[in-house]
Amino acid sequence: MTAYQDIIEKIALEVKPLLQEGKVATYIPALSRISPEKFGMSVATVKGELFTIGDADEKFSIQSISKVFTLAMIMDRIGDALWERVGREASGNPFNSLIQLEYENGKPRNPFINAGALIVTDLMILENKDPLQDLLGFVRKCANNPEIGFDAEVALSEKMTGHRNAALASFLKSYGNLVNEVERVLDIYFHQCSLSMSCVDLSRAFLFLANGGTDPRSGKMICGPRQAKRINALMQTCGLYDECGEFAYRVGLPGKSGVGGGIVAVMPGELVLTVWSPGLNPSGNSLAGMKALELFTTYTARSIF
Ligand code: GLN
Numbered sequence: 001m002t003a004y005q006d007i008i009e010k011i012a013l014e015v016k017p018l019l020q021e022g023k024v025a026t027y028i029p030a031l032s033r034i035s036p037e038k039f040g041m042s043v044a045t046v047k048g049e050l051f052t053i054g055d056a057d058e059k060f061s062i063q064s065i066s067k068v069f070t071l072a073m074i075m076d077r078i079g080d081a082l083w084e085r086v087g088r089e090a091s092g093n094p095f096n097s098l099i100q101l102e103y104e105n106g107k108p109r110n111p112f113i114n115a116g117a118l119i120v121t122d123l124m125i126l127e128n129k130d131p132l133q134d135l136l137g138f139v140r141k142c143a144n145n146p147e148i149g150f151d152a153e154v155a156l157s158e159k160m161t162g163h164r165n166a167a168l169a170s171f172l173k174s175y176g177n178l179v180n181e182v183e184r185v186l187d188i189y190f191h192q193c194s195l196s197m198s199c200v201d202l203s204r205a206f207l208f209l210a211n212g213g214t215d216p217r218s219g220k221m222i223c224g225p226r227q228a229k230r231i232n233a234l235m236q237t238c239g240l241y242d243e244c245g246e247f248a249y250r251v252g253l254p255g256k257s258g259v260g261g262g263i264v265a266v267m268p269g270e271l272v273l274t275v276w277s278p279g280l281n282p283s284g285n286s287l288a289g290m291k292a293l294e295l296f297t298t299y300t301a302r303s304i305f
Contacts, residue, residue, distance in 0.1 A: 038277065041054060069139050073128075154193075165186060165189065
């Protein structure tokens, strides 16, 4: 056992009192049933080591973490044309905000807020005959796990209650920045958010971003080194919505969160760290998860800064 195992065991004990402090997402009814007591963490290194603690093997709804996969696919497919339809600046606003979109005439700030992700989904539909099947193939390849799938119940649950996303998609359409029908874009978007993966799956799936675009286990190139650098930069500046500054200050790594309570953080050249704790803070980021990642970079004295 190397030091990482000891460290994550210590962290799991330390964050336990925080598990009750966050609030499980209730606006997606299927997520509101998840116990806030769940906690998992996994570290996958580019050398092939894996360290886990708690519920690291249990699947959960990855929600907005899926935005990294769709972005990687679309950047690879259409390159810089993406930036004609979506920006790449921090939003400083909640992930589902409508206000900025009006000020900025229907061009979302970045691909990791919901409005920007809906643009990426629109492009996925234009570029792929079967976008969901292609996304699944991509994620399974990244994680090296053919069992990964969508959670139909979560997707349906969000479809029934996703009025804000419907508003965002309609708003984009009104500005001429959505090509496909609103219903179709939302259907694909809710399915991509419903991807069900464990901490271990996510740590493995993101390893290409810690290794210049190539999966260190299989040697398969997932994207070029330039794209990997750019995706990490976008995660650093936009991955935690209006808490990117806080996350950079406390954790110091590129990261991406989701309202299912997962956060993935990348230490380029070294490892991927994933944490899952369903209780969220007011910005929609895992409360204990942020603390766990902060403790990891504190105890290991490592970050990109
Ligand atoms: N599916 C969620 C939504 O669109 C994803 C948001 C998130 O994880 N931040 O509201």
